[in-house]
Amino acid sequence: MAWKDARVVLFLSTVHDGQVYVCKLRKRPAPTATGFAQTKLVFGDEFRAWLDIPVHIDEYNLHMCGVDIADQLRSYYNTQKIHMKTWRPLFSFLLDTVITNCYKLSSYWPRPGHHSTRKDTHLQFCMDLYVQLCKASQRVAGHRRPMNNRKGTNDIIWQPVREHKHVRLWKKPQNCSACIEAGRKVTNVNSTTRKPLADLSVNTTRKSRSSQDWTRPQRAPRTRYGCSCCSIPFCRVTSANKSICTGWVDHIAKLNTKD
Numbered sequence: 001m002a003w004k005d006a007r008v009v010l011f012l013s014t015v016h017d018g019q020v021y022v023c024k025l026r027k028r029p030a031p032t033a034t035g036f037a038q039t040k041l042v043f044g045d046e047f048r049a050w051l052d053i054p055v056h057i058d059e060y061n062l063h064m065c066g067v068d069i070a071d072q073l074r075s076y077y078n079t080q081k082i083h084m085k086t087w088r089p090l091f092s093f094l095l096d097t098v099i100t101n102c103y104k105l106s107s108y109w110p111r112p113g114h115h116s117t118r119k120d121t122h123l124q125f126c127m128d129l130y131v132q133l134c135k136a137s138q139r140v141a142g143h144r145r146p147m148n149n150r151k152g153t154n155d156i157i158w159q160p161v162r163e164h165k166h167v168r169l170w171k172k173p174q175n176c177s178a179c180i181e182a183g184r185k186v187t188n189v190n191s192t193t194r195k196p197l198a199d200l201s202v203n204t205t206r207k208s209r210s211s212q213d214w215t216r217p218q219r220a221p222r223t224r225y226g227c228s229c230c231s232i233p234f235c236r237v238t239s240a241n242k243s244i245c246t247g248w249v250d251h252i253a254k255l256n257t258k259d
Contacts, residue, residue, distance in 0.1 A: 151230065169231065
């Protein structure tokens, strides 16, 4: 589409078809402007005149330099850093764009026709946003999720004894509840020998393994088996694994005491 004001300007739009017009008050170009002789025929001796112009011309006049203004606002308080990863600059650009758009949509941005009385409006918006995000990310006291939701031997679901089966329930081994309550611990021995690479750092162990005071850590036995109804982990006693854990036997005994 071609539009001639002071000179011919070509437009390409994917939204407008150039058939809709709007009446706007236009200024007459200066006498030294190119094509003044043709524009004077429309304006005459008036310096201003109401003319019908296409909608896309009006929107261009209202929103021109919008990209430059957006770049200017982002440059004030940007989060861009020097990164070695390609996705981080893109993330910083999108974050700055979101913050700038939120600032323009917020009440901090002066309304059209009103001049802001505060010079730190944009800065104040960023500071308030920072404070609110920090408050929202704080952990609320008293609502912390429990670290261990393991069931004890007394967390019994009273159903008929025949429905309680000692079956495999978990892929990841769980600590046996009966062994924990009885205080039984075992030493886990590695199946493979450690290769002598170097001395372990202080972050791995507080005592040297060559010291006489060093011992392997002990913990309660782990098992993948438990009660099918109560979901309580109990050690599995087999001929190959002669465990002293009597948790499952005691569990069945408690179920038999229920009338």
